[in-house]
Amino acid sequence: MKTIMKIEVEDTEPASSYIRRVNDLSAIKLVKEGAWQYTSKALWKEKIRDISKDTKKEETTSKSKKKNKGKKKT
Numbered sequence: 480m481k482t483i484m485k486i487e488v489e490d491t492e493p494a495s496s497y498i499r500r501v502n503d504l505s506a507i508k509l510v511k512e513g514a515w516q517y518t519s520k521a522l523w524k525e526k527i528r529d530i531s532k533d534t535k536k537e538e539t540t541s542k543s544k545k546k547n548k549g550k551k552k553t
Contacts, residue, residue, distance in 0.1 A: 481506035494526040
């Protein structure tokens, strides 16, 4: 897997449209065409992966994990 980024980026585009993780063959093809360039995986982690994790954590509600302390069976 390689991380690639568009060379020309518009401000209105979301990060997922100009930073991508693709397989090696697709990356070679897109870079040779000239519209994309290789970039670091850290950039992808910062802009794409970590943002989606943060939003998922905010959406989920915390539930109590306390055990039910009912009557003991005899």
